[in-house]
Amino acid sequence: MPKRSFYETQIKFGRKPDTVNQSLTIGASKDPDIAATGHGLETGDVIYIEGASHPAANGFFTVKTRSSTNFTLVGQDFTGAGRISGARYAKVTMTGFCDATSIDVEPAGVSFTDVTTNCDNYPQEEGELEAGSASMELYYDPESRVQQMLENAMFSQETLYMQTKPKGVNIVRGFACSVENWKYRGKVKDKYTANVGFKLKSRPHDATLS
Structure with missing residues (x-):
């Protein structure tokens, strides 16, 4: 196993976007399926969600893309949360x-x-x-x-x-x-x-x- 060095480690910070207004649908499951047409995201991107009816579905998340219309929130499990409605999102600019x-x-x-x-x-x-x-x-x-x-x-x-x-x-x-x-x-x-x-x-x- 290679020994990792701190040299060239990427460190990035992001904050909540000023405007969060893109709609999405969140599935109530483990590694929930997110439907968002034309999201333009890539795996490793960060989004901010607000307005979701389930409190744990709000906040910052790293995403994993599945297609041009679907992605998932890495490491999340909303099993048993029921229908999650009202959610809006925006991509976070990471510096x-x-x-x-x-x-x-x-x-x-x-x-x-x-x-x-x-x-x-x-x-x-x-x-x-x-x-x-x-x-x-x-x-x-x-x-x-x-x-x-x-x-x-x-x-x-x-x-x-x-x-x-x-x-x-x-x-x-x-x-x-x-x-x-x-x-x-x-x-x-x-x-x-x-x-x-x-x-x-x-x-x-x-x-x-x-």
Whole structure:
């Protein structure tokens, strides 16, 4: 198995489009079939959905195309949701980011609660899934459009979408996230650096590219 390097890793960020007005029909199933005539999307693209009658069908999603009129939302399961109506979508513009020097991602965490009773002969614990987190070290540049977007998103608590793809890997991974902290530092005879922390707001969306 090849050892992957951080060199030439693609990192992209996107935000909710200003206008979300294209209609679509969402199937109530696993890997739901989305009917949207002439969508013009490619596998790995990101869309934003709002107005859907099922809450989990709203937000950011990476798509996998099936035809010129159909695609699916990667990693989603709406089985048992019934008819999902009222949904509108728009393609998200993803902007590349080339200031990062490292990235650290924890897709999720698990906290455990002791549920041991008098009838147990060994401690028993139950796990509960917790939201994941991510952080990046980067070179600080106050003129960087993406860095400005990240800092502003922290103050407004706007939800963003982040995608990563290491060089030579045929899978693009995406998360909805919010900026949890942002700090930068300078030092004599050294470059300005910064650190940005994220709270993840979705499971990972992994799309295999063709």
